[in-house]
Amino acid sequence: MAEISDAPFRRIAKEYGAGLTFTQMVSADGIVKGNFNTLRFATFHKSEKPIGIQVLGNDETTLRDAAAKLSSLNPDVIDLNCGCPVTKVVSNKMGAWLLNDPPKLGKLVKALVEGSNGVPVSVKLRLGMDGGRITVLENAKRAEDNGAAYIAIHARLRSDKYDVDPAWEWIAKVKESVSIPVVGNGSVFTPFDAIKMIEETGCDSVMVARGALGNPFIFRNFNNLFEKNIQPSPPDVDEVKNLAIKHLNLLVKEYGEINSLDKAKKNIIWYFRVFGGITELLEQIFKAKTELELKEIIINHSDKIKNNFYPEEDLDYYYKKFKNRVLFWLEEDEKLTKFLNAKVA
């Protein structure tokens, strides 16, 4: 996830049982030109393996050269992004734009395979650009025919927002039509969702994005359920508190104090979104200007949760908001506005 799945995030996901993590998406052009920030996003510590690097591009030569350079970092897979819906990306004929041009998509996969020195290449697809043309079956076949080791499918169209349910049935159709492994993706928020996806689609593996925000527990709970039939249990407040502090420490180590604060704030809110008092937490957290202040907020907020300080809050309300938009606090929020206005008065 762009802006999110950096080294601290990935490290925690792995500690909690994620089988494979990915770097943030990087531009193939930036890799070839040796752009400092692009290369920094693509690198990882060897303890993070197995790990994939995701690239964005639309030119065969550039992707071939980028794959060659990336292969020297020894990732476990190099993934081609064919799903990014952002206008700037699509207008440059990259990301989801490729979905409408299966022959081109095939050639790009081939170029990556040629350059990657044996590192497996994968492709992340959506169902298509818009309702008029669902291209996932054709694109999956092109990917397979051109040497992709597996495909991942986000079962939505480029034009779909998150409030549209993913059409998992297309994952099943792809699974029937190719012989390489298929990874399913789209609205897996609980271990039960993951098992349901496997059962309904026959996919070989499940990819989790938003469901892992502030919730690495999903990996532990899924592995326990799947392998040992142990029923999922929610984390207790102390575990969340310690993890939020650990994540903050890792971010400060990675980026320095000033540059890590905004990243830490997002993650802290995600960690605590399952408890009451979210509006109060938001109010405090956005005022914090130092690492120490953030730590104090985490500790005090956890104490209050433990002492049942917060009245019953509409958790379901915030959960739904989160599902539709991960930065849910940036939305016009009736409850939050009311709360903040009351404070001012």
Ligand SMILES: Cc1cc2nc3c(=O)[nH]c(=O)nc-3n(C[C@H](O)[C@H](O)[C@H](O)COP(=O)(O)O)c2cc1C
């Ligand atoms: C903040 C954010 C950033 C994302 N960045 C990427 C990205 O760089 N590459 C990519 O393939 N998908 C990206 N995605 C899409 C997710 O990988 C995933 O396909 C999508 O969110 C559906 O899965 P989910 O319902 O589990 O969230 C991003 C999603 C979010 C919410």
